[in-house]
Amino acid sequence: MSETTSISLSQDAKNAEAVALDAARIQQALASGRFGNPLHYFREIGSTNSHARELAEAGAAEGMVVVAESQSQGRGRLGRRWESPAFTNLYLSILLRPKLAPAHAAQITLMAAVALADAVEVYVPGQVAIKWPNDILIGKKKLAGILTEASCDPERIHHVILGIGINLNYTSDAMPEDLRRRATSLLEITGKPVHRESFLQALLQGIERCYGELEQAGFAALAQRWQAYFAWRGRRVRVKLLDQVTIGTAKGIDPDGALVLIDDYGSEQRILAGDVIPLET
Numbered sequence: 001m002s003e004t005t006s007i008s009l010s011q012d013a014k015n016a017e018a019v020a021l022d023a024a025r026i027q028q029a030l031a032s033g034r035f036g037n038p039l040h041y042f043r044e045i046g047s048t049n050s051h052a053r054e055l056a057e058a059g060a061a062e063g064m065v066v067v068a069e070s071q072s073q074g075r076g077r078l079g080r081r082w083e084s085p086a087f088t089n090l091y092l093s094i095l096l097r098p099k100l101a102p103a104h105a106a107q108i109t110l111m112a113a114v115a116l117a118d119a120v121e122v123y124v125p126g127q128v129a130i131k132w133p134n135d136i137l138i139g140k141k142k143l144a145g146i147l148t149e150a151s152c153d154p155e156r157i158h159h160v161i162l163g164i165g166i167n168l169n170y171t172s173d174a175m176p177e178d179l180r181r182r183a184t185s186l187l188e189i190t191g192k193p194v195h196r197e198s199f200l201q202a203l204l205q206g207i208e209r210c211y212g213e214l215e216q217a218g219f220a221a222l223a224q225r226w227q228a229y230f231a232w233r234g235r236r237v238r239v240k241l242l243d244q245v246t247i248g249t250a251k252g253i254d255p256d257g258a259l260v261l262i263d264d265y266g267s268e269q270r271i272l273a274g275d276v277i278p279l280e281t
């Protein structure tokens, strides 16, 4: 891991240099806001979430951002891997210190999903969907994922690391075979490369705005915007968490951000965590 200054570059890295993010420029563009000051930039890192957590534990302030061009140990939920090819996508983590009750920490993921969907919507109007709780889909394919890791005690949240991976410019040959059917990038959909710096700046500003709304007005207004992006409302779905499976018709989310299903007996079930799979196409 090297926080970038001068290093000797291979030819590949020199080619990539032309499209590397300019961290100083991004930080300057965000100077008047709460997020992105400081912004720590790495060409390569294990996981931006892991590094952000170390900085959080060392006392870093809310709004700090870690961005990397590639990750060797990019993580999804439950220890899954996040493919992080270099210089094409965005991998970032934001440190938050929300004054929420620990039971409401999941609202951070849902708040970020709204901001992320809004940022993507600009490029592919009308095509973005949120898959509860943490995926952004275009059609049936995954464009982005969110990994929220909270450090709490029973009374309060110490910090939340909000990690986001979003596929902007990868071409499918950069992805392992088994992911090509399930994942996509904005370049693949629109045929046009995305200017990553502009996207990152807009995304951070959007998350800052949504986070401010959550702090000031609570989750209800964001929940309505979330519902408008919700994939599979009214569809029969199966939700799996470890060895527990729940089947029902997806209704939406409740004010706490739990997924609400109507089960086969007509009862409402609130689901706090898990993976959702639609049962019919």
Ligand code: BT5
Pocket: 046, 047, 048, 049, 050, 071, 073, 074, 075, 076, 077, 078, 080, 081, 082, 083, 084, 090, 091, 092, 093, 134, 135, 142, 143, 144, 145, 146, 147, 163, 164, 165, 166, 167, 179, 182, 183, 184
């Ligand atoms: C997620 O987990 O979707 C959360 C991903 C968060 C990644 C960011 S990158 C910056 C920050 N630092 C980290 O270390 N992580 C965060 P989950 O819902 O568990 O989905 C993981 C699954 O998505 C994998 O098992 C694959 O099936 C699929 N997947 C992996 N890489 C992908 C990619 N680049 N694009 C689309 N799908 C992918």
